[in-house]
Amino acid sequence: MAVTTDSGTGTGPGTGDIPKVISVDDHVIEPAHLFETWLPAKYRDRGPKPLTAGIGDLAYVGGKYRFTTDPEGQLTDWWEYEGELFPYKRIIAAVGFSRDEMTLDGITREQMRRGCWDPKARIEDMEMNHVEASLCFPTFPRFCGQTFAEAKDKEVGLACVRAYNDWMVEEWCGDSGGRLIPLCLIPLWDIELAVAEIRRNAERGVRAVTFSEIPTYLGLPSIHSGYWDPFFAACQETGTVVNMHIGSSSQMPAASPDAPPAVQASLSFNNAMASMMDFLFSGVLVKFPRLKLAYSEGQMGWIPYALERADDVWEEHRAWGGVKDLIPEPPSTYYYRQIFCCFFRDKHGIEAIETVGVDNATFETDYPHVDSTWPHTKKVAEEHVAGLADDVIYKLMRGNAIRMLDLDFDR
Known part of the structure; x- marks a missing residue:
């Protein structure tokens, strides 16, 4: 947003210290x-x-x-919408609990750490965690608003999308001095309404929208179809970053349908990798050369081989592969120009940071989910970036996020 704030970076880059983090992937529990x-x-x-x-x-x-x-079961906070019930679970509000307590049990807001749903308490928790600014994905609407896209009454669904966005901009982020960065939804079921919502929010300073990593999994047109081009054009024109969280396709990869959740958790990067390949070979990034994509919670250690393979396929197989006339340059060209990844536990990715891209990687804390590094983010970050040049550390911890989201923090 166009908000000027105190940078709060301490000694800043060039000193060996870890500058305050700008987290590009956190989450909010919606207030009742x-x-x-x-x-x-x-x-x-x-x-x-x-x-x-x-x-x-x-x-x-x-x-x-x-x-x-179960009326006799553990007390839980829910949303009721169109006859369906949506419970909050402890793993999505896990900060403050021990690892052994981070379960699938239901939870109430009263049992959560207040920073899960209260913006002032969130900023206090950010201060404890060496975090200056935070971009938060939704919970009840799901990562890209699938809850409203699946609604039977689309008139009410559209009103809910707009209401969520108004709350996000004016209440969640409004008094934060720019430290809480708005991330808005679109009505996924109507491209014209989606474009209108991008423009409506851009006019009040919003520079981030959440979108599905694989729209076809939601029964929506693919990015290859051209259907989404007006949306991408509006995002390019307004400087709105398209943010795609793992699971924003309403499913996670699994080797077997009866696999334990640990399998899905270990394979979660697969959706991000599949989505990135889709975009690299779709022609979208050729057609919209200033469009910015951001992959959230997908980590980055897989990216070097994915780019190597994409470039090899383009070089050796582009004729029969259907992209000879569609993709004029090696796919990695468009990745380095237009795509951002993020990480929080990925030492392998750090070892390959030159190939991942020192200008493409950003940092996240995943507050308040079970994976969150809160309140030890500074320690986790220091362990990862030890030995890197100060200017690279600065880019990874905040500089790339500032550039990606066009933030008015120090550059």
Whole structure:
């Protein structure tokens, strides 16, 4: 956003110290009052409603949650929307719990650390964690607004998208002095409405939108179809970064349908890799040379080989592979020009940072999820970047995020 703030970087680059982090992937637990406050009155009876009730059995099967309700079960905060129930689970509000307590059990906001849903408390937790600014993905709407895209009543769904965005910009981020960076939704089911929402939010300083890593998994057109071109054009024109979180396709990779959740967690980067290949060979980045893509929580150690393989396929197989006239330069050209990755535990990626791209990698803390480095982010970062040049450390910890999101912090 166009907000000038105190940089808070301490001694800054060139001193050997870790500058304050700008995290490009965190999460917010929506407050219970969100839709009552921000949804127009005529939609409130059909919009999402908060409730607190017991939860029954909860499992993670084939990359999706399965649960039952139980009046005698553990007290849990839910959303009710169009007859469906959406519980909050401890693993998505895990900060403050021990590793052995980070389970699939339900949780209430009262049991969560307050920074999960309160912006002032979030900034306090950021201060404890050596973090200056944070970009937060949604929870109840899911990572790119799938909840509203799946709604039967699209008029109410559109109102919910707009209400969420208004809350995000004006309440969650509004009093933060630029430290909480707005990340908005689009109505995925209507390209014209999506473009209008990009422009509406860009006019008030928003420079980030969340999008599906693999839209076809959501029953939407692919990026190869040309359907999304008006959306990409609007993002390019307004400088809006397209942010794609792992799981924003509503499924996670698994080797077997009955594999334990640890398999999905270990393979989570696969969706980011598949999505990046889609974009590199789609012609989208050729057609929109100033469009910026960001992959969230996909880590980066896989990127060097992915680029090597993409360039090799382009060199050796482009004729029969269908991209001879579509992709005029090696695919890695477009990656280095237009794509950002992020990491928080990826020492292999750091060892290959020159190939990953010192101008392409950003940092995240994943607050408040089970993977979060809170409150030890500074220590984790120091262990990763020890031995790197100070100017490279600065880029990884904040400089690339500032450039990616066009932030008014120190450059």
